[in-house]
Structure formats: structure tokens, C-alpha cells
Amino acid sequence: MIKQFVAISTLSIMMLMGCQKQEGGSGTVSLDLTDAAVNNVAQVYLAVSSVSLHGPDGTLNYKLSNDIHDYLQYPLLDYNGGISVSLLKDAQVAPGAYHWIRLNLATEGNLDTYVELEDGSIHELEVISETGLKLNRGFYVPEDGNVSFTLDLDLQKSLIRTKNGYRLKPVIRVVNNDDIGRIAGRVDASLLSSNRCNQAAMYLFRGYDAAPSDINPKNDPEVIVPVNLENNNAYHFGFISSGEYSLALACDPKDDPEAEDEMKFLQQKNVLVRSSYTTFIHMDL
Template sequence: MKQTILTSAVLASLSLLAACGSDSDDDLQPQMTRFSLAVSDAPVNGAKVVMLCFSEIELTGNGVGNQSFTVGDDDAAAEANDECRDAQGTIIPNTRGIDLLLLDGAKSEALLTDADIEAGNYGQLRLEIAPGSYVELEDGMREPLQVPSNELKLGSLTLVEGGNANYTLEFDLRKALINPPGQNAYLMKPTGLRLVNNTEVGHLTGQVAEGLLINNNCAVAPSDASVPVAAVYLYQGADRPLNELSDNGGNKTYQPYASTNVYFDGVSAYHYSIGFIKADNYTVALSCDVDDNPEAADDISFLQAKNVVVSPTATPVEVDFMD
């Protein structure tokens, strides 16, 4: 009887120790989350193609070492393609070339899908850009596209344990893409990039009446549908006065949150779209001035403006300029 009681006590103690050890092991396990990243774009004048060559996605600064994903190697990363080539025409391995001009409005293309990473606070998201990026102009000429240090360095991220974080990097090329004087190359500036959480953004679309364009001496019905006839600017906050609205390189009171072009559909309609806008109140303004140098203040005249509330939904809100 005493032996039975002793044996039971020993077994109970061993079970308790095993349970404690299991809890301790669980505490030491990394707390994981899932992370996805895509890219999108707002269009720019004078270019037929803006090809950007991505090679690696990296999260840094969580105290656990860098979390890196290489195009074409990691399952979560995008597949490599043959768009990025060196000066001899040889395909650059582990690269994915993306023509940003194909991703206007709410369109996007994934760079990283459901990557399992450790949760926590990351100080920086970095995208490594490979050689082979270029801008193809309307006349068919190609110019190299350069990124400082061959990296796009973005802001901090907080990824919650057990979450499923979906982010999009929006390229506002009317701000980001410049052609410095005296250089046979284009430069991608980080000031025109927006990294947004997809659960916190909405989209904007609309049409412009041809009569409004004609009455204000704007271009109409171009034979080439890729040529913009007007521009739309977006400013944070409602009721922004027209005379205080700045262009992308200007210094007036209110700076654009985003901007885009208005295009003719080849039949009778004129349309625009801006994607991945942080949910908020905005002023939308229309101008017939399509040339906007992001490095200088241009003489931009606005025809009219309207207020809009952008909500975090996949369905775009519509703002039309019809009179």
C-alpha cells in the first residue's frame, strides 16, 4: 500500500515537471505571423513602360536578424521572369521585372505572399532593386532607371502575432520619377512612395465631362489614348481653397497626397483613378495642366474641387467632374 502511494506521488511529480517544461518550451517558440506585399502605381507622362527589377524583400530591426526573401528562390516570393537583362542582353537571375504603368488605380502585383515571419516591430522594410530597370519613352527609346543604393528603404512595420498582414507599396510616379538634367538616366525618388496597410485604404475613381474640358480650353479626344488630357490631384482634408493647392514640386499651403492623369477612352468618356488611399477626408481637384515637374513649382491652374470621404473598402468611391 505504501509502495503504491509512493509510486503514484512520483508519477504525479514527474507529470507536473513535464507540464512545466512544456510551458517553458512554448514560451521559447517564436511567435509567428503572415506577411504579404504588393506594388501598385499612379501613371506618369512621357513614358510607355516603367520597368522596375525587384530581387529581394527584407524586413530588419526586430532583434531576431533580418527576414529576407529572394525572388525566384523562396516559396513566398514572386517567381522570377525574363524582363531584367544586363547590357549584353543576358537575363539577370532571381529578378522580377514589373511594368509599373500596368498597375494603375486599384491594380497591384504581389512580390510576397503569405510569408511566415516572426511577429514584432520591424524598423524598416527594404526592397533590393537589381540592374536592368529602365524607362521606355514614347518614341521607343530606353533609358536606365536608377534607385539610390539599389534599395528602396521604407518605414517601420508592426506585425501582430497570429495576424495576416497585407501591405501595398504605391508608386506615385508623378512625384517619384525624375530625369535629372545632363544625365542619360531616370531616377526613382523615395518621396513618391506610399507603404499602406490594405485594411486601412480605399480607392477613388471618376469621370470628367468633355464639355467641361472644352469650355476650359483643355485637350480633348487625342488620337493616342495614352496621352493625358487633364490631371486630378488629391489633398488631405476637406474644403481646401483652390489658390492654396500646390503641385508636386510647389510650395503652396497644401501639398498633394497623390495625383494622376485623366485619359480619353477612345470613344466618348474621360476617366481617372487613384488607388490605395489611406481612409480619410480629402479634397479632389481638377486641372487641365498635365505637365508637373516634381523638382520645381509649376504654374498649375485648378478648374474646380470637390470633397470626398475615402473609406477602407475595396469598392472605389466615385467623384465625377461633370459641369
């Protein structure tokens, strides 16, 4: 077993590699983490102990830690609206096909992975998967090349309220950083007040003229973001793959990921997302 240690500030990354290595050159992999925001929650903390990649040399394990903990804790709501945080930066790997990515979590129940509500109460976050957050998304690393992805953890779909607290049923998009755009805009205050909306959210669906719906297996929205009523009713989608989409405004969305819910959509517009551009779409009365 070969062990290679690289220190970056307070972050220590340990790469455990198989004894047999592919001859030839190498490539690099970069991974960032972001999340789609969620209403009625002050913060969600995710403690990641390591990142695993499975490829030509077997499973590579990159350990994340600092001087205090054997994990790194990420306040997820700090990383939305086009903001992300780096998990791996130019990690050197063997070129070839990779079959999955996994974020291994610390869930010991001592305020490592947990939810903080707006009233200040704290709830340990139960994670359904015993193997952490595993993404069965394949990718290819070319020799002397770099691949860069953003992992978008959709808390609106992933955070489940239970009788005893909260659990995480992870829904994660993997986005190629070489082909992403953004959508931003605002909602007319008169549109919200005339419909007596206390909260609002923007739902993004694949394709033009999509039929808007709640979170469900048949027509699942690509991403959901809240409308910020305290900031001129603004909204922002970051890290969206280029393509054609439908954008729908929901009034007072109470969307349980595990149930069918009646939704009140006020407006819908088509939007074309182009790589490296921000497309502005406003919802007016």
C-alpha cells in the same frame, strides 16, 4: 545561418534568418506593389532582386528570381487604377515590431530597370538610393496574425527627367490593406475643351478644402493620377486610406517634382473615402 527555400511557380523566395530566433509562435506578412500612373511614358520597368524586412530576428531577405534572371521585373504601368502585384504572400516571420521595408533593385544597366517612352526609345533608369527603395515605416506583426500592405510607388513624383535620361527619386506610400477605399469618376469633355486642355490630371490632398498646389514639400498632394482622355475622360484612384480628402482637376499639368510650377486647377471637390467602398466623383462643366 539558417536557409529556408520556398518555390512558387517560377518565383524562388529565399529567406535568410539570423541564428537566434524568438521563442513562441509566428505571424505572416504580405506585400503588394502598385503605382500611380504617369503621362508621356509608355512603360517603366522595375527589377527587384529581393525584399528585406528588419525586425526581431534582424534583417530578413526574401530573394526574388526566376529561371532567367536573379531578379523579377515588374512593368509598373500595368499595376495602376486599383491593380496590384504580389511581392510577398503570407511570408512567415517572428511576431513583434518591424522597423523598415526595403526593395533591393537590379540596376546593372542591361535593361533591368528602365523607362520606355511613347516614341519607343529606351532609357536606363538611374536610382538615387544606393540601398534600393527603403521605407522607414514601422509596423507590428501579432502572434498568429497577418499584416498586409500595398506599396504605392508614385511615378508622377518619383520619375525625374535629366539631361542624360531619367532617374528615380522614390516616393512611396505604404497603405494598410485592411483600411483602403477607391475614388473613381470622369471629367466632362466640355469642361476640358472650353479650357483648351490637351492633358488633365486629378490631384488628391489630405483634408477637406485643401489649397491645391503643385508637388512641393509644404502641401504635397497625396496622389496624382492622369485623366484618360481616350476612355471617356475617366480617372481612378486605388488603395487610398480611409479619411477626408480634397480632389482637384488640373489642366495641362507640367509638374516638375523638383521645381515650383504654375498650375491651372479647374475644379475642386471634397471626398470622403470609406474602407472597402468606391466613391464616385464627377467633374462637370
